[in-house]
Amino acid sequence: MSPAATTQETAPSHAPGPSKGAAAASTLAPSVEHDKAAELVDRLIHKLLNNEDTNKEFLLPLADGRIIDTKGWNGWEWTHGVALFALWEHHALTADRRSLDIITKWFHDRMAEGGTTKNINTMAPFLALASIYERNPRPQYKEWLLEWAEWAMNGLPKTHEGGFQHMTYIDDHDGQLWDDTLMMTVLPLAKIGLVLDRPEFVDEAKYQFLVHIKYLSDSRTGLWYHGWNFNGRHNFAKALWARGNCWITVAIPVFLSLLGVQPDTSDFFTRTLLATLRAQLDQLTKLQDPQTGLFHTLLDDPNSYLESSATAGFAAGTLLALRNGFLSSSPNAAAYASMAQKALGGVVSMIADDGELQNTSFGTAMGNDLDFYRNIAITPMPYGQALALFAVVQDMALATKP
Template identity: 50%
Template sequence: MYDLPRTTFGGMQHITYADQNHNQLWDDTLMMTVMPLAKIGKLLNRPHYVEEAKRQFLLHIQYLYDPQTGLFFHGWQFDDSASGGVGHNFARARWARGNSWMTIAIPDFIELLDLPPNDGLRMYLVSVLQAQCQTLRALQTPEGTWRTLLDVSEAEGSYQEASATAGFAYGLLKAVRKRYIAKDYTNVAFQAVKAVLQRINQDGELMDVSFGTNMGRDLKHYLDIERTSMPYGQAMAIMALVEFIRVFV
């Protein structure tokens, strides 16, 4: 809360084991840092933690949301030599797993804070989620998956990626259950769950999960990431399947 390096305008800088990522915003941060901050604020009765989490959601959406597509760019770099929030979105990558963090985090955040239907932040977050889901439906593959770069074709090297597919399945199912999005998204999520199940091997591992992905300076960076099984892929598959059971069983 207090010691984490901040970007211009107070964004939470996304630090990885390999780099400080100076003055960078990543969509990963909302899931990995901001959601835990909000939970700690609720648990320990520290409302200023919750308010900071709200601010971080707004700030990250401000710089990462692409209004032309309804999707999110992976990151934003503030320009240290300029003022007024000047910077760039790196490769302008609409990366699937990063987008799925948003599809997960928005419904979870609204539920965690128990924001009422007439709350301004809730209405804003729901509108952002609805725009994203509309595009996700259009970009879902016939197999029920999504590609690692959502708007890049398989012919161009954008492979089908399982962790994002699981994350989208969870977020869509929960958003339908909570009535944040229309009920007709249920089938989109159902197709995604089937695709996830088809990629779980005999040892219970979710395969076709892209390896840890740092910020890419070009789109090729994302296409070159290898697929394997990863702990976060397991977690996202479990989340999707638990939500599926909650809705359908």
């Protein structure tokens, strides 16, 4: 596979979930002036590609001798998968070929290295590859997509009730469900099922959303706990962790968009997901820091630090949902829009001159007490750059909505 192969593609005409007369979206306009947004995109991508762990303090050493670089661009972790997805969205919504070329080169280089071991997090890049395959159906892409999807269906360990066990490079996490699984493995599986006409993959993805809602959504607040353990049946620290919640804000509208759901769809599954999203957003509108527009890393703890990557995810997911009309029937749609635009303003204010999204917390394992989350290090990461990019691109798309 060569980066030059991208010239075979045509410019995309479709971004996930085209809006059709959505009342809520019609009240929205871009918050960032176009030239400023384009300049922010340039800076964010530059930092994404040039982020370095100069002190080697955030490397992930494995028992087999491998060392995974979660900060740099040439590793293979969920951090890269989220970034590849954001780059694809940038390409799909703007037809900018830079991002497509970056994605294609990343896969070319990783294929040349022989790939990596399979786990929940390392499947994240395949949402972007499946999107590329949809426009450029190369046999090598198909082989890889099928291999990983079949692993998710048949090789990935399952919890009780058939949930996707959140196994990672360093631990199988027996019996555990984590909220980021929906973003890292379930969305790629669904997209692969759609582009390869494998409905069983899509059905499994739907089931995973439902089982994760059952055990991770807090019925009292509408927010999400970080994890659930069937071994002991508990939610660990009961942490209402911001970035974990933002994966839900992003994953629900992205999934519905992939499925081609229209705003007036009323089937059980769509109603369940949208009710879940609205319940979360209702609470988020109450928890946003009024001065900065950011959110605390523990959403319900104003003494925990303000965190930018989660805020970017809340802005991006909410703007996507509003733009596609998924929230138009809610009486709180205007409040959601205000929250998203304030969040975007806060994110923009945190983008440094070199493109770094400041106040991004490091990758966060499961915590057994709330202080664990309060003490996570702050450092630039690919997903911070990616979520900020996704938010800015969603704002730019408002200028061209039907």
